Amino acid sequence: MNITFIAADGTETRVEVAAGESIMRAAVQNDVDGIIGECGGSMMCATCHCYVDDAWADAVGPQEDGESDLLDCAASEVRLTSRLSCQIKMRPELDGLTIHLPEAQL
Amino acid sequence: MQRIVIIGTGQGGQQMAASLRQEGFSGEILMIGDEPGLPYQRPPLSKAYMANGDAAALTLKPSSFYERSGIALHDATRVVRIDRPARQVVTQGGTRHSYDHLVLATGARNFRPPVPGIDAPGTAELRTLADAEAIRQRLATTRHAVVVGGGFIGLEFAAMARAADVEVTVVEAAPRLMARALSPQMSGHFLDLHHQMGTHVLLDAMAAGVLADAQGRAAGVALADGRQIAGDLVLIATGVRPNVELAAEAGLTCDNGIVVDGGLATSDPAISALGDVAVFPGPLGAPVRLESVQAAVDHARHIARRLVGGDSTPYAAVPWFWSDQGKFKLQIAGLGHGADHAITRAEPGGPAVLLFGRGRLQAVETVNAPGVHMAARKLIGMPLADLQAHDFDLRAATKACVAA
Numbered sequence: 001m002n003i004t005f006i007a008a009d010g011t012e013t014r015v016e017v018a019a020g021e022s023i024m025r026a027a028v029q030n031d032v033d034g035i036i037g038e039c040g041g042s043m044m045c046a047t048c049h050c051y052v053d054d055a056w057a058d059a060v061g062p063q064e065d066g067e068s069d070l071l072d073c074a075a076s077e078v079r080l081t082s083r084l085s086c087q088i089k090m091r092p093e094l095d096g097l098t099i100h101l102p103e104a105q106l
Numbered sequence: 107m108q109r110i111v112i113i114g115t116g117q118g119g120q121q122m123a124a125s126l127r128q129e130g131f132s133g134e135i136l137m138i139g140d141e142p143g144l145p146y147q148r149p150p151l152s153k154a155y156m157a158n159g160d161a162a163a164l165t166l167k168p169s170s171f172y173e174r175s176g177i178a179l180h181d182a183t184r185v186v187r188i189d190r191p192a193r194q195v196v197t198q199g200g201t202r203h204s205y206d207h208l209v210l211a212t213g214a215r216n217f218r219p220p221v222p223g224i225d226a227p228g229t230a231e232l233r234t235l236a237d238a239e240a241i242r243q244r245l246a247t248t249r250h251a252v253v254v255g256g257g258f259i260g261l262e263f264a265a266m267a268r269a270a271d272v273e274v275t276v277v278e279a280a281p282r283l284m285a286r287a288l289s290p291q292m293s294g295h296f297l298d299l300h301h302q303m304g305t306h307v308l309l310d311a312m313a314a315g316v317l318a319d320a321q322g323r324a325a326g327v328a329l330a331d332g333r334q335i336a337g338d339l340v341l342i343a344t345g346v347r348p349n350v351e352l353a354a355e356a357g358l359t360c361d362n363g364i365v366v367d368g369g370l371a372t373s374d375p376a377i378s379a380l381g382d383v384a385v386f387p388g389p390l391g392a393p394v395r396l397e398s399v400q401a402a403v404d405h406a407r408h409i410a411r412r413l414v415g416g417d418s419t420p421y422a423a424v425p426w427f428w429s430d431q432g433k434f435k436l437q438i439a440g441l442g443h444g445a446d447h448a449i450t451r452a453e454p455g456g457p458a459v460l461l462f463g464r465g466r467l468q469a470v471e472t473v474n475a476p477g478v479h480m481a482a483r484k485l486i487g488m489p490l491a492d493l494q495a496h497d498f499d500l501r502a503a504t505k506a507c508v509a510a
Contacts, residue, residue, distance in 0.1 A: 025163060031170045038403060040147045040164075043476055044428050044437070069477030069501075073484075106407075 001095040005032050008103040017090045023099060024048040024086035034101035041086035043067075046074040047105040050085040053098035057081050060088055060097070076102030107206045107413065108133045111195055113185050113352065114211030115139025117147060118381030118402030120166050122209050123177045125410035135177045136203055138195070141234060142182040144169060149399060151238040152262040153430045157269070159242055161235060188356040190374060207413060210353055210364055210372070210379040211406075214346035214397060219254070223316030228324030229340045232259055244339055248272050252327045252337035254313045256283040258429045260343035261300065265432035268303045275306040275335050277313050277327055286345075287427070289442055289459045291450050292471045296431065303432055308335075316340055346397060348383040361385060363395040368420030370409050378413075380405035386421060389486075390441060390463070400426050424486050426479075433474075439482035440469035447490070451498055453478055460498060465490050470500065477501055 003026060005013045015030040017023075027035035027048075036047035043066060052060045057080075063071070064087050071078045085099065110126060112119045115137050123135050139145075146164040155164060172179050180197075187196040194202045216231045218224055230241050241263075245251075251267050253260040256278030264274045276283075282293035283300070300307055312330035319325040326336040348363040359365040359373040363385035370378050370386060381402035388394030404423040411417040427438040434456070445461035445468050452458075455474025462468055466489055470482035481500040484507070485493070496503040 029162075029165070029168055031168050031174070039399065039428075040150055042149065042153075042428060042430065043435070044426070066476040069480050072477075072504075073480050 001090060001092065003090070003094075003097045003099060005034065005099050005101055007034050007101045019090055019092065021090050022086050023050065023088040023090065023097075024084070026090065027085065027099075032101075034105070035085055036105045037086060043070060043084070043086070046070045046072075046084065048085040049074040049076060049078075049102050049105060050083055051079055051100040051102065052081045052083055052088075053100060054081065056094070056097050059093055063087075074102070075104040075106050107131075109205055110135050110207045110209065110413070111203055111205035112137045112209045112211055113139070113195065114213055114381075114383075115141060115145045115179065115181060116211060116213050116381070116402065117145065117166060117399055118213070118406050119209070119211035120145035121403040121406035122211060122380065122409065124167070124171075124175070125407045126414060127175050127177070129410045129414035131410070131414045133206075135175075136180065136205075137177060138180045138183050138185055138197065138203070140182065140184040143235075144172075144179070144181070146235060147399075148233070149428075151235065152232055152259050152266070155235075155238055156242055156245070156263065156266040161239070164235065185352060188352055188377075190356055190376075193376060206376070208377045209409060210377065210383060211381050211402070212349040212352060212379075212383045214348045214382040216342065217345045217347050218342060219313065219344050221313060221315045223318055223324070223328075224342065226316050226318045226322060226324040228338075229316055229342055231342050232263060233346075241339075241341070245270055245272060248339040250275070250337040251339040251341060252277065252335050253341045253343055254327060255341075255343035255345065256280070256307065256309070257286065257343060257345060258284065260341065261296070261431050262429060263341055263343065264300065264305050265303055265430075265434075268305055269432065272339075273306075273337075274304075275308065275337065276300070277308050277311045277329065277335065279310070279312045281310050283307070283309070284429075287438065287442075288436075289445070289448055289461055289471060291448060291457060291459045292436070292473075295457055295473065296434075296436070299431065299434055308333075346382070348395065350383060353377075353379065353383075361393070365393065369412050369418065370405055370421055371412075378409045380409060388441065389422070389425065390443065390468070394441065396425055398425065398427050424483050426483055435474050435476070437472050437476065437479035438469060439479055440467070440486040442469035442471070445469065449498055458500075460493070460500075462490050467493060 017026040250273040314330040315328040317326040364379040442461040447462040459471040481504040
């Protein structure tokens with residue numbers, strides 16, 4: 001399965017992701033700039049903020065409990081499609097997912 | 107400045123190198139550390155890693171990051187001396203590396219109480235990936251784990267072991283759990299939670315020695331009052347000591363850590379220190395040393411801004427901590443030491459303890475309440491009266507601040 005990350009400056013990076021892996025880990029392990037994941041996915045920071053592409057928003061689903069509280073502290077604008085990428089786990093129906101990255105995480 | 111050397115390849119050292127590049131430093135960066143492999147995250151070792159054993163998921167950045175960022179990483183290499191007059195560090199192999207600026211991110215090591223039997227094979231400790239791997243392998247065949255120390259690490263391990271159906275006894279010398287970090291109210295709440303998990307908790311229980319079986323392997327713990335707790339795994343989780351030796355031998359000022367100023371510079375302006383090893387001017391006015399990811403990464407960013415951008419703003423980040431114990435996420439914003447007033451509010455996930463000192467919000471402890479925790483981080487320092495106006499509802503108080 002793969003995901004495409006599109007940075008704020010338009011740079012696209014396509015990475016392979018295994019089922020069950022979080023989008024945050026996929027970005028970090030593949031050295032994608034624009035996702036930090038400072039707390040390692042412990043829901044302690046908002047440095048893995050991402051925007052789910054509009055076409056994928058329904059498939060990915062809404063924010064989970066507590067996510068909006070952390071996103072209140074995000075460095076970039078929070079939109080309806082904002083998610084913490086550590087809380088999105090890869091699954092077959094997300095194969096080909098497009099994720100947009102915010103301008104800043106800090 | 108041409109060349110910056112970082113001693114220590116933990117999360118703080120890694121962040122230091124990354125932040126120097128983010129701030130635009132174009133000179134050489136060399137990281138030297140005695141652990142093998144790429145820098146990795148320690149917090150999950152006692153939590154998620156113990157459950158899933160996925161070591162690859164701990165790596166902070168892949169090797170390509172160091173290559174493309176021009177960061178030289180010398181792992182499994184111990185620095186034995188800092189030659190300040192020559193501005194060089196000397197490795198165990200005798201290699202000398204020159205620096206224009208040196209950052210000490212040497213962290214801390216586990217404290218091993220000097221009691222008889224502590225060196226018996228079979229006593230475990232938990233700080234590195236190697237430690238965690240060893241414990242994880244043994245856990246499958248462990249029937250009864252005895253944990254010496256009722257702090258974060260000991261209790262995170264206890265919860266993991268209980269989830270794996272291992273019998274667990276926690277032996278704590280203080281009259282309450284996590285006494286160094288928490289209010290009595292929150293300590294009491296977590297004592298109840300660990301009882302509910304089926305953990306035996308012995309408070310006011312001083313470990314006097316590690317028991318050994320006929321083969322000389324650790325077989326339990328002897329208490330100072332004569333009681334003996336048998337167990338086939340003994341985890342020593344009695345806190346840490348900062349790794350100050352290199353700094354102290356080089357003549358830098360040390361006092362329970364390497365003493366730094368508000369810019370996180372040591373007594374030698376060509377050397378900075380960060381993270382677990384650094385004693386810095388704390389938010390309450392007194393010098394403080396914090397063992398946390400937050401301090402490590404915020405220190406690193408602060409040093410990078412000073413070295414590269416010339417930023418002279420004193421360090422003032424709000425400390426925060428977390429500990430996942432079973433299904434319960436304990437979160438702390440601020441520092442509660444010396445608080446003179448506590449207010450406990452009931453939240454859906456458990457109590458929220460608001461700690462005040464001299465009429466201002468000093469720290470907030472919560473359980474499974476990330477929204478309250480995030481609000482608290484923005485409100486530390488706020489006058490009690492202002493919070494009282496919101497009936498101590500921190501989320502409401504934050505929203506009011508934003509609106510105003």
